[in-house]
Amino acid sequence: MITLRLASERGKANFGWLDSKHSFSFGSYYDPEHMGFSALRVINDDSVTPGAGFATHGHRDMEIISYVLEGSIAHKDSEGNVEVLPAGEFQLMSAGSGISHSEYNASKTESLKFLQIWIQPNTLGNTPGYQQKNFGQAVGLTTIATPTGDKGTLQIKQNATLSQLILAPNSEITYQVTVGRKVYVHQVAGQLSIDEQNLSAGDGAKLTDITTVTLVNPADTQSTALIFDLP
Template structure:
């Protein structure tokens, strides 16, 4: 079964300095039917004004992934990490037993756009951790995060895998789903056909009870998506 989550039906929040679109319930946006999908709890599509950002605040027992689409994040946390996260890079902050951090638009002139993703861990009270990496823009499927951190991937504390899918124009890929697993596809840029369903930027698709899915780019522009393989 494939269930679409259209971009234009997402929750919204606009504070002037922040324009955010929520794929799942978050903050003042509440929908009991949109509380997450398996261990995937949050996908926020955030645009932050120049020089603005999230002041220091705390998290615990959550795997928090940031993926920068435009601009750069200035990150600082209570574990002593002070980093700049530029466009194209992934950051995984394991909140564990507790961590405080701030995130600001590193530019005083240009907007910042990034995806903020929360995945619930399968163990609680872990030591906090920080990882950051650019996985490039290779055509095809690139594994970003895994439960083991094997082969240079980010180590996520959940039986989940995050992959980046980049399809060249007029190409396709078959994705195999293990028995009992669920998949969520979030379209980042371009268009993607998931079986017979078409996803545009910001759209999502919940996939259950399928063994394979065909992912196809039928257009002249490149297609970019994130694929979450979930318990």
């Protein structure tokens, strides 16, 4: 079964310096029908004005992924990591037993757009950790995060895999789903058709009780999506 989560139906929050859209319940947005999907708890589309950002705050027992779409993030945390994440970069912060961090738009003149993703870990009280990497823009499926961290992927503390899908114009691939697994697709840019169900930027799709789907880019521009393979 394929269940769409349309961008136009997501929760919204605007604080002037931050314009955010929530695929699942977050902050002041609460919808009991959209509390997450399997271990996937948060997908926020965040736009941050120049020089603004999130002051130091704490997290625990959550795998927090940031994917920069435009601009760059200035990151600082209680583990001593001080980094800048440019566009195209993935960051995985394992909050574990507790971590504090700040995230600011690194530019005083350009806007910042990024995805903030939370995945619940399968063990609690882990040692906090930090990983950061650019996986490029290769056409096809690129594995970003895995439970083992094999082949240069980010290591996530959950039986989950995150992949980046880039499809050239008017192309398609067949995607296999392991029996018993759930898949969530978040459309980042362009168009995507999943077994003839159409997604645009910001849309999502929950895939359950499916073993094979055809992913098609029907447009004349490139398509980019994130694919979460979940328990």
